[in-house]
Amino acid sequence: MCDTCSVPGSSPEEAETSPNPLSRRVLFGAGIGAAIAVAGLGGSPAHAASAMNGAWCNPALGYFPNGGHYGAPRGGVSHAGQDITNTAGTAVYAAAAGTVIRRSWGGGLTGRTGNGIVISHGGNVYTYYGHLNAYRVALNARVSAGQRIGDMGTTGNVTGPHLHFETHSGGLGRTVNPVPFMTARGVDLGGGWSRIDPEARGARARSIQHLMNQRGYSLVADGYYGPVSVNAVKSFQRSQGLVADGQVGPLTWPRLVYSLRQGVADGSHVRALQVAMNKRSAGVVVDGNFGPVMNSAVRTYQSVNRLVVDGLAGAVTWRALVG
Ligand SMILES: [Zn+2]
Incomplete structure (x- = not known):
């Protein structure tokens, strides 16, 4: 098996309670x-x-x-x-x-x-x-x-x-x-995004709720991916021309996340990133502001996970974080 086809990220079945930022998933x-x-x-x-x-x-x-x-x-x-x-x-x-x-x-x-x-x-x-x-x-x-x-x-x-x-x-x-x-040949072309099903609980559910709020929805960020959140995601999926199945998976994640870097202030998308970072033990304050501390935390995460170290939380970094 060739290692060139592996990407950073963790398997979908990984428990919320056991983050492993160094795990690699072979595609x-x-x-x-x-x-x-x-x-x-x-x-x-x-x-x-x-x-x-x-x-x-x-x-x-x-x-x-x-x-x-x-x-x-x-x-x-x-x-x-x-x-x-x-x-x-x-x-x-x-x-x-x-x-x-x-x-x-x-x-x-x-x-x-x-x-x-x-x-x-x-x-x-x-x-x-x-x-x-x-x-x-x-x-x-x-x-x-x-x-x-x-x-x-x-x-x-x-x-x-x-x-x-x-x-x-x-x-x-x-x-x-x-x-x-x-x-059909066993390859997820979107590559490594997790799939969050209805009734899920945890940091990824909370990140989704914050991201949805940045998209104009009004969800309580309680980390419970219940009927209210699921219906909001279905609405978002319809607006994006996606199948409205309420699952946040490889097709929905890339439409949901934002590219974020230092200087973005007071945003629910930054809160979503901070929650996802804290699941990876970053220990940052969830205040919606992407300041120097966040910049440093993102760079550290990118470095440890062999990503491009540029401080930009784009889709590749998001995928590693929420995968
Ligand atoms: Zn093309």
């Missing part, structure tokens, strides 16, 4: 499931064998930006992939074993821009990685699941650094939604 999927899925698409025995030997893994750490989902309207056409946002230079990995068949502008695919890579996984299954700042594999190279193939970047039509990730099934050009495609 590899089950190779057997992938082999069955690929073979079911009519792959040749050789392709099926290669799929059977490899697992699927998360192509990049990051979060889902608003409007970056598959099918989102893009100038009259529909968005062909799932965007994953992080800082420029973030490692991009092969989602599964295969062969690099394109390494060119837009991967030679209509409508795509920026430095792109297409990997053939056999069985008419392909993945595409767009907007790369750097290539780290050669054309025609054989790659393994989790092997670094490039750097996240800003080439092509972008508003900021991200990976444009596509999954093609049934032939190159036949895109499918990468999120369920990867889920």
Whole structure:
């Protein structure tokens, strides 16, 4: 198993009472499931064998930006992939074993821009990685699941650094939604966010309540994720075009959290962060103000958890905190 596909964070079943900020969660999927899925698409025995030997893994750490989902309207056409946002230079990995068949502008695919890579996984299954700042594999190279193939970047039509990730099934050009495609192969493309179900209690529930209040709701931050909070989250999910299931999971968390840094004052989103930090033993005052003490606490947390130490509590830091 390759370590490059692991991310900081703790497993969803981790008890509220036993935080372990150093635990790492491996995002590899089950190779057997992938082999069955690929073979079911009519792959040749050789392709099926290669799929059977490899697992699927998360192509990049990051979060889902608003409007970056598959099918989102893009100038009259529909968005062909799932965007994953992080800082420029973030490692991009092969989602599964295969062969690099394109390494060119837009991967030679209509409508795509920026430095792109297409990997053939056999069985008419392909993945595409767009907007790369750097290539780290050669054309025609054989790659393994989790092997670094490039750097996240800003080439092509972008508003900021991200990976444009596509999954093609049934032939190159036949895109499918990468999120369920990867889920079926055991990979949470959103990566490592916890899932909070109705009736949960604890710090994460309290953080959700504070975040919801910053979003304009009026919840009592009592740490009980009961019917009132659940109904508010369902309303929020509907407003975001999400399935209103009342669960705060990999799709809802990225829409709920805020990017926060020193200087943000008097906000429920900062209170949410402070509660989450205190679950990680930061011991900060929950006053809604992101001052120097918070800045120091966030940097310490980032350092201990091998995150980028910039004092910015963005989605990656949030994910590690509430995961
Ligand atoms: Zn995109």
